[in-house]
Amino acid sequence: MASLLNIETSTSVCSVALSHEGQIVFRRENYEGPSHASCLGGYVQEAINAAQHYNLKLDAVAVSCGPGSYTGLRIGVSMAKGVCFGLGIPLIGVNTLEIMACNVMFREKYPEDVLFCPMIDARRMEVYSAIYDLSLTPVKAISADIIEPGIYENYLTDRTVLFFGNGAEKCKSVLNGRNALFLDKTIDPLASDMLALAEKAFRERNFKDVAYFEPFYLKEFVATKPKHKVL
Template sequence: MAIIIQIETATQVCSAAISENGKTIALKEEKASNIHAGSLTLFIKEVMDTAGLQFADIDAVAVSKGPGSYTGLRIGVSTAKGLCFALDKPLIAIDTLQMMAAGFMIDQPYYSGMVCPMIDARRMEVFTGLYDKDLKEVTPVAAQIIDEHSFAEVLASNNVSFIGDGAEKCKAVLQHEHASFSDVNFNSATNMSKLSYEAFAAAKFVDVAYFEPFYLKDFVLTTPKKR
């Protein structure tokens, strides 16, 4: 038996869930800018209360590790680490893009094509990867600038569903008969439930002290030009 707190903060969605043996039993989330720092711990408390659990009942903490928003990931991982230290519980790190693909397959269980999660990385750049229907990685996670030639080779012989906030802005340039787009939010902690349970059962934990989010790109602080 495994009861796991799950945290997803890689995008503008702030999401917390509780799962039991791979099934979500409580979920609280909201999509808004700059709410993670003030809302995440409140959301965790709310899902604990909804599930009727005490923190002593928790077996592990799972966090969406990225790629994604630098600030959002930092808040999510810091909160997850704090819980693990306080409760003396293991930490599970879930790939954000794989989690999104898992959510799509839950929503579309009979889909047989490929899934391409995309997280907005400003302008026409996205954090993305390609997964088959069994959630196996077809192409590695990368930061890509999207144009009309992107994914042309894959789309020539495969149906591909593009999902996530990055896919929304790329829809106009990825016009192809084999391309489809979903506006469903898959950046939700509920989509971590199966993956986090599998990781728990296999004892795939990360070092609480040394684990860092998968930012993919270095955070660059720029100074505004003087007027």
């Protein structure tokens, strides 16, 4: 298996993890952010030092590619590109919402028909979200949503949807149907949760063009109102 440097800066949490043969061998996280500009460089250097200590040769850099904060993603992607250029290794982009979904899916066993909806807070009653099934297949593509009565109705009618992330708390008063469930704990996208997705991309040689790669910034999405079921 590969030795990967994982970088996650899409929200206010800054995190870095070094993985080798499917195991995390080094990790750093800062929840006091946004502090990416001051923390990320030091964390990456520590991870590279750890790789040297364990006599590991980095095979690729994986970076969270959004959706997320413009500033946070810009800092993370710039750092990832710099390491890739400097070491001559490939770049992997990992979807932020998929990172959050994997975190929850791996926590415990869920019924096969449960849907997972990670949410990143935007402004007012807006969130950035997607919906996945248990195989991480997208049921609803990434979008910016205005949380109003009727939103996600098509998904909540027949199936349980688990909502989580820093945008989920403000949705409880609106998404209060019997099939809407909320995790009590906030789920942050973390570098240590990128491992499975990053390794899959590495095995499939799914690399980004280091020179031209750009992440999904929150500002690129336009919030949409609920789309009701057509009978």
